[in-house]
Amino acid sequence: MKFSTKAIHAGNEPNLKEGGSGDVVIPIHLSTTFARKKVSRPTGGYEYSRSGNPTRNALEENLAALEGGKAAFAFSSGLAAIANILLLLKSGDHLISIDDVYGGTRRLFKQVFETFDLKFSFVNFVTGKDLQRHIQKNTKLIWIESPTNPLMKIVDIASACGMAKSKKILTVVDNTFASPYFQKPLALGADIVVHSMTKYIGGHSDAVGGCIVLKDKDLAVRIKFLQNAVGAILSPFDSFQTLSSSLYNLILASS
Numbered sequence: 395m396k397f398s399t400k401a402i403h404a405g406n407e408p409n410l411k412e413g414g415s416g417d418v419v420i421p422i423h424l425s426t427t428f429a430r431k432k433v434s435r436p437t438g439g440y441e442y443s444r445s446g447n448p449t450r451n452a453l454e455e456n457l458a459a460l461e462g463g464k465a466a467f468a469f470s471s472g473l474a475a476i477a478n479i480l481l482l483l484k485s486g487d488h489l490i491s492i493d494d495v496y497g498g499t500r501r502l503f504k505q506v507f508e509t510f511d512l513k514f515s516f517v518n519f520v521t522g523k524d525l526q527r528h529i530q531k532n533t534k535l536i537w538i539e540s541p542t543n544p545l546m547k548i549v550d551i552a553s554a555c556g557m558a559k560s561k562k563i564l565t566v567v568d569n570t571f572a573s574p575y576f577q578k579p580l581a582l583g584a585d586i587v588v589h590s591m592t593k594y595i596g597g598h599s600d601a602v603g604g605c606i607v608l609k610d611k612d613l614a615v616r617i618k619f620l621q622n623a624v625g626a627i628l629s630p631f632d633s634f635q636t637l638s639s640s641l642y643n644l645i646l647a648s649s
């Protein structure tokens with residue numbers, strides 16, 4: 395399936411079920427709670443909107459398809475998505491980040507997570523070889539932003555991720571500035587992709603949002619758990635807005 399077809403159809407199938415309305419655009423599901431026909435089983439798979447919402451899930455399915463991932467999770471901002479990734483770590487773990495990482499990400503690392511005893515190194519790297527001498531026994535995550543904001547530094551994602559994989563270290567790529575149209579980090583070996591959807595995926599400056607996209611099932615289960623446990627979800631309205639914008643932008647980009 396070509397990119398523009400995925401952008402239009404993934405997660406955005408018309409509701410053609412018996413008795414369904416046939417909407418060709420996913421509706422904004424504002425209900426916070428979903429009724430059950432049986433106490434033991436939620437009707438249609440939804441219980442409570444923080445845990446799962448049909449509009450948010452449509453956007454998440456679309457994002458997973460566009461990035462070539464198995465699962466995606468939408469958050470209330472890019473920084474909320476980034477914070478949830480950091481919650482995979484535990485006290486004493488070490489993270490290596492590209493030195494020119496977005497200022498808000500650096501602030502979150504230094505002024506929030508460092509107080510919980512996570513350790514950070516900010517390194518100017520392009521390849522896996524550049525990174526190698528900075529790896530410590532407790533290094534658990536490599537944080538790549540490519541291109542970076544603001545200096546537009548570029549990382550050789552395949553090389554950095556290949557080296558990290560050989561040492562069983564997880565890799566994250568902040569793909570905000572490239573968008574999945576121009577760059578697919580999961581196909582280059584990254585474990586996790588993160589976006590500030592406030593930028594090019596949203597594109598119209600009318601919704602703040604973030605997302606995490608992954609291909610590994612166990613990691614997806616953990617991020618889904620954190621999305622629900624921490625609760626920094628994208629609202630149904632912003633999910634709708636972002637899904638509509640993302641289609642528009644990405645189709646334009648691919649035509």
Ligand SMILES: Cc1ncc(COP(=O)(O)O)c(C=O)c1O
Pocket residue numbers: 471472473474496498499539542543568570571589590591592602603604
């Ligand atoms: C590369 C990058 N990542 C993350 C963020 C944070 O995203 P948000 O503003 O949606 O929280 C930004 C915001 O400018 C950014 O440029």
